[in-house]
Amino acid sequence: MSIFRHTEFMKSGWRLNMKAELECLPCLVRQAREVAIMSTDDLQLQKKIMRSCFAYMSETNLDRSPPEIAQGIGRIVKSMTGIEDPYGEVKSLHTAAALEMLPEMEKIVSESDDPFGAGLRLAIAGNIIDLGAKERVSDKDISSILSEAMQQPLCGADPLQLKAEIDKAESVLYLADNAGETVFDRMFLEQFTSEKVTLAVRGAPAINDATLEDATEAGLHRVARLIDNGSGAPATVLSDCSLEFRHIFEKADVIIAKGQGNYESLSSSDANIFFLFRVKCNLVAEHSGFPIGSLVLLTTSDG
């Protein structure tokens, strides 16, 4: 996709609210199935859950953003199984695997001419790596994954613009995404003045998104003030967030939002947000103007 197309699209389209499209529906059903399987081994209960999710999807407002619909699915599964955090164990494995990569990451950043840029790339790399595919990642894999992330082009805004905004900001709010990915965020956050950074995680388990417990496992309490957003959506759905979080959100000079979920739920916000994510589906590719697989830094100030 050409830069021209992107620029045109950003001018005209990407500040619209991101609603679920028809193609999100099979994906949401796939997600429902995964959450059901993660929550119970009882096949009959899994089928009952799927029936309830279908009933929900036949009646709920499909014009909301995909993570809002996903939140409803998560609630159904939780109410039918009593399992609060079905991804708890998987999240710990991801965090542990990412922590094993820390020495390699520290080497990359310390040897770089541009530690901020290197940290930024690592943060997006964390959104690339699907740690779920392997419980443990071999040393060789780590190196190749990280070096690939350092070489792939970065699409969208100039990292120097983000750096300048952070430098002049009094408060920076960092919206985390998945557990495990948070270790990569930690490397990036170590390039800032930690006093002005608040890192927000989900207020309740939502798929494999990081909660306070997961963030602490990743050592994030060492590099930023931690809060939760009060919401159990796999995104930042402001209307569902706590008053405390919304207050911090409104006062923040710069917001850094990781992952597709945060982009999907905040793309129409008027706040000064920098979105960092990997494009993982057609819908976000269309909306952002960048093809699937792209590493993206987008800012609302361009809209």
Added chain:
Amino acid sequence: MSIFRHTEFMKSGWRLNMKAELECLPCLVRQAREVAIMSTDDLQLQKKIMRSCFAYMSETNLDRSPPEIAQGIGRIVKSMTGIEDPYGEVKSLHTAAALEMLPEMEKIVSESDDPFGAGLRLAIAGNIIDLGAKERVSDKDISSILSEAMQQPLCGADPLQLKAEIDKAESVLYLADNAGETVFDRMFLEQFTSEKVTLAVRGAPAINDATLEDATEAGLHRVARLIDNGSGAPATVLSDCSLEFRHIFEKADVIIAKGQGNYESLSSSDANIFFLFRVKCNLVAEHSGFPIGSLVLLTTSDG
């Protein structure tokens, strides 16, 4: 997957009825979306259709085979749009593209030491090629697709066993699958004594499966007696088929069934069936014992 695993699985498992599994559900929703899009451009109507499909899936018997559930989805879309055959135009394009390949196919069969085996491979090749991906296939593509199909290993039963059964049979029933694929079936059928062959198509439009009209476009009336099965399922659901079809099915000495749908709906049958298909999903891979992408010839007489 080893032959051992396959043999064990066939002995113990594959004659079980093939029920929809949890992983079929996102796929069925994807299919519902595709049928909705093929039937109407009206986004609001598409959303209404998806709601109705979700309501149906929340209440229908999910223990049936996937094509039976798909048939229900097709009925909903038809009742809400009035469109009888949403894939009509696409099917004609597929048939026309396949007819363009005929000279190449005739060359392959006539130059082969084993015309029956070559025809059999072409029939399975027809189940491989997704003509939907391109409206027209260039000559170069044709050659490479066909030569690949002639070289890929054939899994399962011995083609000579099928040939012997056909030779001694008084009646052969051939169950067709998709429009376009039928042209490949035609090449295979030309290797038989046409007097004893009846070719059955779907009794009503079902996704891109061939109906009598599609089969005639492909010239199948020249190589076999044509009937329809009286059912609008994208498969052979006997309880939904006409009495006439069921009578022919019961009397047939050999049945050749093309595609996953026919396998999914007939795998537990006691009839003398040879299934010819490409493995396209995990569920059929598990059930048949062969990995995704395999070209398969399976027979119920091994069960």
